[in-house]
């Protein structure tokens with residue numbers, strides 16, 4: 001589980017979200033057996049997506065964040081619900097890159113390409129925002145997405161520490177968004193604190209307590225904490241859903257697999273759970289879905 005704090009500057013100028021995601025990232029690492037570089041990349045994307053999920057308004061809303069870069073780790077995708085519970089995967093979980101100047105080469109692992117954000121808010125059509133991946137360091141790309149696609153001035157900072165064996169020691173993220181009619185002096189105070197906010201790795205390593213981090217990054221800015229609650233890595237896949245997805249496969253292909261193997265096995269790309277279906281299982285699903 002991770003801990004997420006939601007706060008607001010006292011004058012209502014900015015929303016502040018702080019997530020300690022160490023456990024969430026370690027869980028993702030275990031599920032996907034990621035090498036250190038993909039752990040850092042996926043961990044950052046999961047942390048950012050969880051924070052972005054918290055900006056959604058209603059239950060049932062969700063957000064998908066997809067870094068479609070040409071780097072060594074391939075595409076990285078994460079989905080969050082409106083509370084910040086996330087799931088995700090990285091295309092090449094075992095590719096490790098050498099460090100650059102002692103730092104994990106997140107930018108090299110992500111590469112160049114597009115950042116696609118899909119928000120499902122229950123409307124007929126989901127909201128889709130596509131921006132170019134800039135630095136590939138994730139945090140800056142998220143801020144650019146908000147500025148360009150949603151016209152919301154945003155500060156995003158993400159950080160993580162892994163030990164020499166790749167275990168997650170600390171991880172976390174900060175998202176600060178200006179609200180309409182933000183006061184100029186609050187904007188200036190946040191800008192003054194930007195160098196501190198940017199040090200997310202050190203902040204979460206030194207103080208895993210969100211409240212202490214809030215006090216540090218909002219130095220000189222009165223703020224109120226709205227709430228703090230637990231979020232986690234959560235996959236909502238089910239045998240039913242996987243079975244229905246099978247019906248979208250070409251029936252001839254499906255038949256050929258069944259003849260050859262006797263059953264078809266599908267794995268969930270978010271949690272690696274495996275589900276096996278025989279020919280008669282699929283017939284049953286067809287009948288249930290009225291497609292017999």
Ligand SMILES: [Zn+2]
Nearest residue numbers: 235237268271
């Ligand atoms: Zn799953």
